[in-house]
Amino acid sequence: xxxxxxxxxxxxxxxxxxxxxxxxxxxxxxxxxxxxxxxxxxxxxxxxxxxxxxxxxxxxxxxxxxxxxxxxxxxxxxxxxxxxxxxxxxxxxxxxxxxxxxxxxxxxxxxxxxxxxxxxxxxxxxxxxxxxxxxxxxxxxxxxxxxxxxxxxxxxxxxxxxxxxxxxxxxxxxxxx
Amino acid sequence: xxxxxxxxxxxxxxxxxxxxxxxxxxxxxxxxxxxxxxxxxxxxxxxxxxxxxxxxxxxxxxxxxxxxxxxxxxxxxxxxxxxxxxxxxxxxxxxxxxxxxxxxxxxxxxxxxxxxxxxxxxxxxxxxxxxxxxxxxxxxxxxxxxxxxxxxxxxxxxxxxxxxxxxxxxxxxxxxxxxxxxxxxxxxxxxxxxxxxxxxxxxxxxxxxxxxxxxxxxxxxxxxxxxxxxxxxxxxxxxxxxxxxxxxxxxxxxxxxxxxxxxxxxxxxxxxxxxxxxxxxxxxxxxxxxxxxxxxxxxxxxxxxxxxxxxxxxxxxxxxxxxxxxxxxxxxxxxxxxxxxxxxxxxxxxxxxxxxxxxxxxxxxxxxxxxxxxxxxxxxxxxxxxxxxxxxxxxxxxxxxxxxxxxxxxxxxxxxxxxxxxxxxxxxxxxxxxxxxxxxxxxxxxxxxxxxxxxxxxxxxxxxxxxxxxxxxxxxxxxxxxxxxxxxxxxxxxxxxxxxxxxxxxxxxxxxxxxxxxxxxxxxxxxxxxxxxxxxxxxxxxxxxxxxxxxxxxxxxxxxxxxxxxxxxxxxxxxxxxxxxxxxxxxxxxxxxxxxxxxxxxxxxxxxxxxxxxxxxxxxxxxxxxxxxxxxxxxxxxxxxxxxxxxxxxxxxxxxxxxxxxxxxxxxxxxxxxxxxx
Numbered sequence: 001x002x003x004x005x006x007x008x009x010x011x012x013x014x015x016x017x018x019x020x021x022x023x024x025x026x027x028x029x030x031x032x033x034x035x036x037x038x039x040x041x042x043x044x045x046x047x048x049x050x051x052x053x054x055x056x057x058x059x060x061x062x063x064x065x066x067x068x069x070x071x072x073x074x075x076x077x078x079x080x081x082x083x084x085x086x087x088x089x090x091x092x093x094x095x096x097x098x099x100x101x102x103x104x105x106x107x108x109x110x111x112x113x114x115x116x117x118x119x120x121x122x123x124x125x126x127x128x129x130x131x132x133x134x135x136x137x138x139x140x141x142x143x144x145x146x147x148x149x150x151x152x153x154x155x156x157x158x159x160x161x162x163x164x165x166x167x168x169x170x171x172x173x174x175x176x177x
Numbered sequence: 178x179x180x181x182x183x184x185x186x187x188x189x190x191x192x193x194x195x196x197x198x199x200x201x202x203x204x205x206x207x208x209x210x211x212x213x214x215x216x217x218x219x220x221x222x223x224x225x226x227x228x229x230x231x232x233x234x235x236x237x238x239x240x241x242x243x244x245x246x247x248x249x250x251x252x253x254x255x256x257x258x259x260x261x262x263x264x265x266x267x268x269x270x271x272x273x274x275x276x277x278x279x280x281x282x283x284x285x286x287x288x289x290x291x292x293x294x295x296x297x298x299x300x301x302x303x304x305x306x307x308x309x310x311x312x313x314x315x316x317x318x319x320x321x322x323x324x325x326x327x328x329x330x331x332x333x334x335x336x337x338x339x340x341x342x343x344x345x346x347x348x349x350x351x352x353x354x355x356x357x358x359x360x361x362x363x364x365x366x367x368x369x370x371x372x373x374x375x376x377x378x379x380x381x382x383x384x385x386x387x388x389x390x391x392x393x394x395x396x397x398x399x400x401x402x403x404x405x406x407x408x409x410x411x412x413x414x415x416x417x418x419x420x421x422x423x424x425x426x427x428x429x430x431x432x433x434x435x436x437x438x439x440x441x442x443x444x445x446x447x448x449x450x451x452x453x454x455x456x457x458x459x460x461x462x463x464x465x466x467x468x469x470x471x472x473x474x475x476x477x478x479x480x481x482x483x484x485x486x487x488x489x490x491x492x493x494x495x496x497x498x499x500x501x502x503x504x505x506x507x508x509x510x511x512x513x514x515x516x517x518x519x520x521x522x523x524x525x526x527x528x529x530x531x532x533x534x535x536x537x538x539x540x541x542x543x544x545x546x547x548x549x550x551x552x553x554x555x556x557x558x559x560x561x562x563x564x565x566x567x568x569x570x571x572x573x574x575x576x577x578x579x580x581x582x583x584x585x586x587x588x589x590x591x592x593x594x595x596x597x598x599x600x601x602x603x604x605x606x607x608x609x610x611x612x613x614x615x616x617x618x619x620x621x622x623x624x625x626x627x628x629x630x631x632x633x634x635x636x637x638x639x640x641x642x643x644x645x646x647x648x649x650x651x652x653x654x655x656x657x658x659x660x661x662x663x664x665x666x667x668x669x670x671x672x673x674x675x676x677x678x679x680x681x682x683x684x685x686x687x688x689x690x691x692x693x694x695x696x697x698x699x700x701x702x703x704x705x706x707x708x709x710x711x712x713x714x715x716x717x718x719x720x721x722x723x724x725x726x727x728x729x730x731x732x733x734x735x736x737x738x739x740x741x742x743x744x745x746x747x748x749x750x751x752x753x754x755x756x757x758x759x760x761x762x763x764x765x766x767x768x769x770x771x772x773x774x775x776x777x778x779x780x781x782x783x784x785x786x787x788x789x790x791x792x793x794x795x796x797x798x799x800x801x802x803x804x805x806x807x808x809x810x811x812x813x814x815x816x817x818x819x820x821x822x823x824x825x826x827x828x829x830x831x832x833x834x835x836x837x838x839x840x841x842x843x844x845x846x847x848x849x850x851x852x853x854x855x
Binding site: 093097101149 | 748819
């Protein structure tokens with residue numbers, strides 16, 4: 001009963017000096033209609049538990065280093081697909097270059113030189129397509145957010161375009177030196 | 178308990194009122210009744226479980242969107258029902274300090290009229306677009322009362338996309354009324370004016386009201402796919418005051434009805450002069466026949482001068498077109514076009530029931546509510562049961578068209594809505610109550626007090642074929658003592674009433690923005706899935722868009738400097754600009770590169786007279802700035818965007834006029850790029 005009362009007071013807390021009186025009223029209410037009160041509590045609890053939880057945890061992909069998102073496996077050729085990389089280049093300039101350099105220079109996000117050596121191709125594509133979930137659930141992406149402190153922008157990239165971006169980053173890494 | 182209450186009442190009257198509410202609730206809890214006791218208006222009307230009925234848990238969405246017109250603020254406010262939470266304010270006929278509407282170079286054209294830039298108006302009636310007599314969630318049409326205009330709001334973006342001025346109109350009040358498939362949006366003038374037939378009002382003696390003043394009803398054609406409006410023709414009607422309108426449905430769907438007052442044609446002290454006649458008129462217009470007459474060449478043409486402003490989706494930029502002609506019909510030339518039904522006395526609201534058979538007219542000075550029968554009206558026309566004519570328009574005999582009168586409904590009936598279950602609800606302005614009556618026998622069955630002086634009332638879909646009869650919203654004109662005092666004017670109250678049972682139950686008061694007039698509501702399911710979450714950058718056709726950082730530039734043409742700037746979390750490009758001179762006109766065309774929902778960027782530069790702009794993801798907006806003195810001026814993002822939002826800033830150097838500092842711009846210092854960049 002006491003706990004319920006405190007909850008009730010917290011709920012109606014206002015800057016006004018009315019709490020004392022409200023308390024009396026509340027006490028009146030509870031003393032004679034506890035039945036109603038319980039229904040209300042149940043309702044609240046129910047509502048709270050149904051409040052949207054962050055997306056149901058998918059199988060933690062972190063172990064495999066593929067990240068979280070729609071991309072489960074990607075085939076990459078031994079050589080760079082030049083046509084695909086060219087598509088990736090123009091996408092990169094429109095959607096990524098405001099924040100990422102192809103060198104090792106950090107601007108807003110990390111420099112991308114060597115990224116295809118550091119990360120699996122699936123991870124890179126998932127990061128491009130699904131940045132919010134990645135920084136919430138993938139341990140590597142979480143660390144990157146902690147380091148750079150800016151949530152990677154969702155640039156609404158589809159899977160096909162993400163593949164082209166991956167190819168462009170592969171080209172960048174293979175052509176260096 | 179008494180003593181504490183009294184003490185507090187002395188200290189803070191409003192606080193005491195809150196306490197009375199609490200006490201009342203407590204009392205009811207004990208009695209386990211719905212409380213018909215007279216311990217206080219609030220207590221008696223509020224059922225103890227009302228809070229749970231309007232409670233929408235954190236993260237949960239409301240069931241309905243309601244669109245309340247703000248009256249004198251020229252805006253529409255969107256509230257969630259049943260929570261009464263304010264979701265959005267949509268500026269229509271007013272500049273809006275939240276998003277730069279009417280301030281940005283792109284949107285200024287929206288508020289252009291034949292009288293020049295009019296940045297404030299009085300907005301009264303929102304009406305949702307329709308398909309087959311039901312709301313379809315595509316557009317919302319609203320009227321500007323003072324400088325006669327009709328606007329269209331796109332419900333995918335909740336933005337005003339079109340505003341059309343109406344010629345030959347004054348006090349565009351009985352407006353806008355979409356027909357059942359959006360064929361037309363119809364708008365009548367409240368005030369009659371002396372038309373000079375050359376596109377303006379005549380310079381005539383005010384004594385000549387009776388002979389020279391005329392009203393007009395405008396027929397705006399709506400593109401079925403895109404929603405674009407076009408003024409097809411007008412009907413020039415007798416010089417009464419046309420107050421409200423409503424369309425028929427079912428059997429009456431070819432008709433639209435207008436209440437009139439001032440059938441006396443008084444031109445002065447109207448509160449007396451226009452209340453002389455025992456009966457004024459309900460004007461019934463066959464809009465389908467009117468459209469046919471207009472198409473078949475009965476329409477004449479006269480000069481006009483009115484603005485038509487449209488927001489282009491691709492360029493995010495509004496353009497104005499000036500129209501110079503308008504076609505018109507005269508009812509006396511067009512038999513069967515229009516009839517007058519005598520209606521007691523100074524009628525205000527006209528509402529047609531879901532079946533389309535009953536036309537309910539609320540006479541604000543009448544003691545009973547007349548309900549007209551559409552089928553009897555058709556009979557009376559066929560049998561020529563006329564009571565003379567006015568300006569060549571037949572007047573039908575009152576008894577021949579009357580279904581019944583609702584007796585002793587209350588004082589000052591204004592508006593009626595329907596629940597789809599055979600009940601009508603009428604607002605009573607003078608006696609501050611909502612009265613429920615049955616369409617079956619026209620008998621009053623329930624009444625509930627409202628606080629205070631209710632104007633319009635709204636049931637979601639209450640003017641359609643199938644109302645959603647779960648809630649009723651009362652929109653009140655006076656709010657004294659409902660909220661903590663905030664000065665001479667208080668927020669006007671809207672009140673949510675549960676109408677699902679036999680007895681009406683008050684659920685919630687919520688404050689509104691400016692005086693609420695009419696409202697419409699629609700199930701969120703019909704609107705939410707189509708909502709635009711960001712503008713596609715690929716589709717941005719703005720003349721000065723910069724779709725990537727490498728497109729950013731600063732260029733000079735004469736004394737105009739154009740800055741094409743990009744914004745993304747958390748920097749602007751360029752963020753160092755030099756070569757601007759005192760007196761230059763600088764346009765900042767800022768493109769938001771984000772393609773992510775809910776991440777607008779703001780732009781502001783010190784001393785700009787327009788101050789700020791706000792740019793939605795994927796859109797371009799322009800701020801105009803004329804620097805008045807030399808120096809360095811910082812600019813920055815005004816909409817919090819990320820952890821490094823504070824750092825989203827830059828500097829612009831202004832040199833004296835005629836100085837030789839060249840235009841230059843930059844962002845950051847980049848390391849040598851690797852091979853792929855070449």
